[in-house]
Amino acid sequence: MKRSLRLLRPAGLAAAALLALSACSKKSATTAAAAAPAQRTVLIGIIGKSQTNDVFQAAHAGARDAARELGPKYGVHVEIEIRTPNDEDATKQAEAIEALARRGADGIALSCSEANTVTPSIDKAVAKGIPVMCFDSDAPQSKRFAYYGTDDAYCGAIIMQRLAEEMGHHGSVAILAGNQSAPNLQKRVQGAKETLAKYPDMKLNDPGVFYHVETPEKAAEAVANAQNANPGIKGWAFVGGWPLFTADALKWPAGSIKVVSCDALPAQLNYIRDGHVGTLFAQDCYGWGHKSVEILLEKIMHDKSPDPARVIDPLTEVTKANVDSYAKNWSKWLAR
Missing domain, CATH: 3.40.50.2300 (Response regulator)
Structure with a gap:
């Protein structure tokens, strides 16, 4: 008795080839996804003096904008955690530093309401390997690595x-x-x-x-x-x-x-x-947040500190002659 042979038609061959190719592609994609490292999240804490002071609202906006703009440059996702107390309170600032340290923050920037109160908490965070910098109001006797703000x-x-x-x-x-x-x-x-x-x-x-x-x-x-x-x-x-x-x-x-x-x-x-x-x-209130995130990312990602450690932003004089042109900055900075 003759054995009957079942031959695949050309269309069947093509379909089989496509299925095989698709399976290989899916396997390759799965393998590549498994091999690709997950994007690192960098957590940066921002502590102003008080939520009720508009200059710190501007600083918060600057920090968030910097996170969006600079994360891709460093290949990371930058998360900003605002820990500014509702009202000015150096003790609450110290508690905020310690809470961020427990959270595993990668870096912290703060404006000191009272330097002596926050210095021990700054030094504890630095001892844990967390870089801390000051903006606006400094704690020069602490172990903070940089300051950004006004002379x-x-x-x-x-x-x-x-x-x-x-x-x-x-x-x-x-x-x-x-x-x-x-x-x-x-x-x-x-x-x-x-x-x-x-x-x-x-x-x-x-x-x-x-x-x-x-x-x-x-x-x-x-x-x-x-x-x-x-x-x-x-x-x-x-x-x-x-x-x-x-x-x-x-x-x-x-x-x-x-x-x-x-x-x-x-x-x-x-x-x-x-x-x-x-x-x-x-003052560069918006820059207190934006520049602080820039400085911290350089420290966190490349272990680079500014030289000199005190980075002074220039004051901008505003009078009737330029008030309207200066106002346009705020339209850009705080556009949401």
Whole structure:
């Protein structure tokens, strides 16, 4: 009896070949996926002074933008964890550093409300191999590896110098100074006082330096109370822009009392436009977050520290001449 042979037709051969090719492709893809390493996640903690202060909202935005922009450059996914306390509290900042260390953070950036309180927690994190840097307000005696922000003595000096120019180098002035324990603000006050001493026809009111809780409402209240109690004050040096973060904070006719302030956030720009403030000196609040993430990624991925360790950002002068062009930065920085 003849054995019957079943021959595959050409179409059947083609189908069989396609099935075999598909199976090989799937196997190759599966093998490649298994061989490819999972993308590393880099966790960076950001700790500002307070959630209620707009400058730290800008810093948070900068950090998140840097994570999106720079992660692909380093081949990692960058996760930002904001641990800024609701209100300014150095003890809560120290607790936030320690919580991030327990979480296994790859790096931490913070603005110190009070350097002595946070330094032990910074040093503990560094001892665990976590690089820590400061922005805005430094802890120079800690083991932090870098600082990014303003030259605070210069900031206070340039604010007072410009106020003197706007007052014609004559009259009584006061300084609005925020948290008395903040090391960056202490340096600004000192810079302002040293500059004021250069003008013999100007004097610091007695009392001359007014401290307050760093919220817009408390700052505006401090200015109003001080001015009512000391009507001889003819000029204010704000070493932080706190009262200008809220509307209608300055209760006098525009220009009747001269004001020069630090910071140039969106709410503050209207005080330039209406003439209540002559000059704003803008810090790189957005850059506090963005640049800090850049510096930390270089440290985490390449073990590179900036040289020098203190990276100073220049202040930007904002007046009526450039206020509208400067405002466009915020449209870009905070677009969401």
